Amino acid sequence: MSQVQAELKYSKEHEWVEVLDNERVRVGITQFAQEQLGDIVFIELPEQGATVKVNESMGTVESVKAVSDIYSPVSGEIVEVNGELEEAPEAINGDAYGAGWMVVIKLADAAELDELMTAEQYEAFSKEEE
Template sequence: MSQVQANLLYTKEHEWVEKLSDTVVRVGITDFAQDQLGDIVFVELPKEGSTVTADDSIGSVESVKTVSDIFSPVSGKVTAVNSALEGSPELVNSAPFGEGWMVEVEISGADALEGLLTAAEYEAYIGNDH
């Protein structure tokens, strides 16, 4: 069974969101997503300073099976990119909620998190074979 962390918010595209402050969130892909993808061999992320829009693709994850888009769960400005993934994309597999995080985004307000799933809602969602 896939790990879901109670303190995070989630999307139906299998990204997680951790609120670091009132204005900054950290984003990554879920344990369920990395498990479905298999061994990740390359991660493409946006550049620091770029503007992202909720539900738009901000990069991709390439595994031995497929290439999948990463969708931004929020709108805002990218303030940090996990450069460790350039040389070690497998961190997304081994620590999707830790060292495998992808970007940090400065959001415009608390309402930017509206519509995201709670851990319980996400667990129910992936439990239904979506």
């Protein structure tokens, strides 16, 4: 089973959300997602200052197997982008929950966090997807 981090929240599109404070979250794709994709060779992320909406595409990740959309798990403004991934997208494969983080979003509506899954819910959900 894929590694799941208990302190994170998860979306049905396999993004993880780390609550940084009461107005900002860090987002990336899950260990399960990167395992399904295989070796990641390219990533396209939104620009800093861009506005994203919950469940809408905010970029793409390309692997040797496929190109997949990255969906925003919350609405808000991109306040930080992990520029390291442009040069080294494979960091997502090596450390999906650490160096592989993608963006920091300033929340437009903190209540959207309540719609995300807990680690236990996501673990059950991703087992069904295997």
